[in-house]
Amino acid sequence: MKHIDSKTLKRHLAQFTLPHAVANTDEWNGYNQIERKRVTVNHGEHEWARDDDGDGIREVHINTTEGMWTGTRNFLRPFRGVNKDHLSGYVAMCEHSINLKSITPEFIAALVSCT
Known part of the structure; x- marks a missing residue:
C-alpha cells in the first residue's frame, strides 16, 4: 500500500478479510475507525501481549x-x-x-x- 490511513485500511480489510475476523492491532489512531471487533496492545505503555480470557495464553498480540x-x-x-x-x-x-x-x-x- 502506498498510502496508509483509516480509509485505505478499511477498504483493505473489507477486501481481504472476512467480516467476522477480529483485528489485532497496536494503539495507532488510524485503527480506531475500522468497523469490526478489535483487540489492541499498547506498545506505548510497554504492553506487548495480553491474556484476555485468563487461560494463561497471551492471545492478544x-x-x-x-x-x-x-x-x-x-x-x-x-x-x-x-x-x-x-x-x-x-x-x-x-x-x-x-x-x-x-x-x-x-x-x-x-x-x-x-x-
Missing part, C-alpha cells in the same frame, strides 16, 4: 504480523535490494510461501505444469 514482516525481510535479504517496481512480486512470492502450509503432490504437479 501483533507478533504474527511483525513476524511475517521479519520473514519477508529475511526472504529479500539474499537479493541485496530489489527494484521497487518489482517489490510487490517479491512480497507476493514470500506471501505464497507463508500461506503454503505443505507441499503436496498436487502442488508439485501444478508447479511443473506451469513450465
